[in-house]
Amino acid sequence: MTAKQVLIVEDERPIREMIAFGLKRAGFEVREAEDCRSARAALVDKRPDLVLIDWMLPDMSGLELARALKRDRDTRELAIIMLTARAEESDKVAGLEGGADDYITKPFSPRELVARINAVLRRAAPHNGEERIEFEGLALDQASHRVLVGDKTVPLGPTEYRMLEFFMTHPERVYKRDQLLDRVWGGNVYVEERTIDVHIRRLRKALEEFGYDRFIQTVRGSGYRFSARAE
Numbered sequence: 001m002t003a004k005q006v007l008i009v010e011d012e013r014p015i016r017e018m019i020a021f022g023l024k025r026a027g028f029e030v031r032e033a034e035d036c037r038s039a040r041a042a043l044v045d046k047r048p049d050l051v052l053i054d055w056m057l058p059d060m061s062g063l064e065l066a067r068a069l070k071r072d073r074d075t076r077e078l079a080i081i082m083l084t085a086r087a088e089e090s091d092k093v094a095g096l097e098g099g100a101d102d103y104i105t106k107p108f109s110p111r112e113l114v115a116r117i118n119a120v121l122r123r124a125a126p127h128n129g130e131e132r133i134e135f136e137g138l139a140l141d142q143a144s145h146r147v148l149v150g151d152k153t154v155p156l157g158p159t160e161y162r163m164l165e166f167f168m169t170h171p172e173r174v175y176k177r178d179q180l181l182d183r184v185w186g187g188n189v190y191v192e193e194r195t196i197d198v199h200i201r202r203l204r205k206a207l208e209e210f211g212y213d214r215f216i217q218t219v220r221g222s223g224y225r226f227s228a229r230a231e
């Protein structure tokens with residue numbers, strides 16, 4: 001397996017170097033950036049698997065950078081962990097709402113950081129393995145390409161399966177129709193955006209029988225989201 005790449009965005013050099021040292025020792029490939037501008041340049045250069053972003057940066061706050069990365073379709077899939085000296089709950093919430101996948105408060109041990117990074121990467125790339133992903137009894141079995149409720153298979157066409165697989169591996173995020181087209185059909189196929197709605201309807205119908213159609217949520221004016229939470 002190739003080494004996972006982490007980009008560290010932190011202006012304080014001693015901290016940055018300490019983190020880089022710890023991550024290299026844990027087998028990660030590491031790149032460093034000292035502000036948001038150089039982080040952007042580094043991202044264009046080569047896409048890492050995960051970005052560690054310090055909250056306090058000289059040119060832009062780390063939170064703003066995280067938000068900007070999540071808004072940009074080229075970088076929205078990047079896993080992000082925020083580093084911060086703050087420990088307040090409200091900051092944590094702001095960080096997570098800003099698009100970060102996790103949050104770690106300074107001071108932290110290299111071991112703790114590595115554990116967090118591995119956890120986020122596992123969540124970010126579930127289809128690298130043959131994992132089983134489950135939301136309240138609705139299970140995606142990627143090894144057999146089936147969706148199960150208990151021991152019953154949810155009958156799905158291949159497109160509905162791919163769509164549900166994409167949703168279940170990317171929960172809690174809103175995807176516009178054109179993004180779903182890109183991700184589920186692949187960019188080269190010509191499919192009308194309205195076709196998405198047809199497949200969404202079919203998917204909901206298949207899930208309805210098992211009481212899971214509520215997981216496929218319409219977000220008015222935006223698109224669709226998979227969520228096991230209430231709307």
Ligand code: CA
Nearest residue numbers: 011012054056
């Ligand atoms: Ca800093």
